Amino acid sequence: MDTIEKIGNSVIQHGKYNDRVYLMKLDPSDIPSIMDKMDFLAEQKHYSKIFTKVPESFKKLFCKRGYICEASIPKYYDGIKDAVVMSKFLDPERSINRLNEMHKNVIETALSKEEISHSSLPSGYSIKKCTQEDIENMADVYQETFETYPFPIHDQDYLRKTMEENIIYFGVFKDGKIVALSSAEIDYEHSNVEMTDFATLSDFRGKGLSSQLLISMDKEMKILGIKTAYTIARASSDGMNIVFAKCGYDYCGRLINNTNISGDIESMNIWYRCL
Incomplete structure (x- = not known):
């Protein structure tokens, strides 16, 4: 899997698995030096993309350094300031979205759907926050659902560590077993959360379990x-x-050829909602 480490006071993920450098959390005190360090790292490791989530106030600076804005997340910081997703493509091939028409159709289809007003879980199902006792079952569900994933969610140690830190996992249970999962990765400092890691076992799809989660x-x-x-969802x-x-989220951009998920590097859509 890719490595998560710090550059100065900022947090990055990088590696050949996703073939990228990802600035996960920026400390503004690291600007502009972190840009040089990410460039050097990407050149040294032959990565084909760098992508970042940063305050909108840094947009012009990143543009001057060869980045483009792929998405904007309104009110990302403290419910007030916007974030922008700035990306630099180091290999021109990676910047080409060969599935662009299909991705446009996916968004058009999604936006044509009416918001959920009244719905509930099927009889015999329940939702609860997962605990340490559920970790083995959680890892099995993720292992069965995803051929590849950008983070090691099939690893019990990873699930345990993140559960102790800033991620709350939610599960749909049937007959005492988890049949669907998701997680809320919380940034308490800036009052935002990524809704992510949705997985439903194949025998239980089509029941609206992800919506209920x-x-x-x-x-x-x-x-x-x-x-x-907000979320970063597969564009396909x-x-x-x-x-x-x-569920009332608004579409706010697409990350081209961004993430290794389900066996290939895929483009991802970003949706957000003010809670």
């Missing part, structure tokens, strides 16, 4: 006082894009 997550984040929620997935559209 997202509804439960939204409610829990409101209770915690989190102001903004009708299902997950429809889930977020129907």
Whole structure:
């Protein structure tokens, strides 16, 4: 898997698995030196993309350094300031979206769906926050669902560590077993949360379980006082894009050839919602 480490006071992920450098969390005190360090790292390791989430106030600076804005997340910081996703393509081939028409159709389909007004879990199912006792079952569900994934969610140690830090995992249970999962990765410092890691076992798809998970997550984040929620969803997935559209999220951009998921480097859509 790719490595997560610090440059100065900022957090990056990098490696050949996703073939990129990802600036996960910027400390503004590291500007502009971190840009040179990411360039050097990408050149040294022959990565084909750098992508970043940074305050909008840095947009012009990143543009001057060869980045383009792929998405904007309104009210990302403290429910007030916007974030921009700035990307630099070091290999021109990676910047070409050969599935552009299909991705446009996915968004059009999702946006045509009406928001969920009244819905509930099927009889015999329940949703709860996962605990340490669920970790083995969680890892099995993720292992069965994803051929590849940008983070090691099939690893029990990773699940345990992140559960102890800033991620709340939610599960749909049937007969005492997890049949669908998701997670809320919370940035308490800036009051935002990434709704991510959705997985449903194949025998239980088509029951609206992901929508019910997202509804439960939204409610829990409101209770915690989190102001903004967002997700990075596979651009080719009708299902997950429809889930977020129907749950009141707004589309705000696409990351081209960005993430190693389900066996290949795929483009990703970003959706957000003010809670």
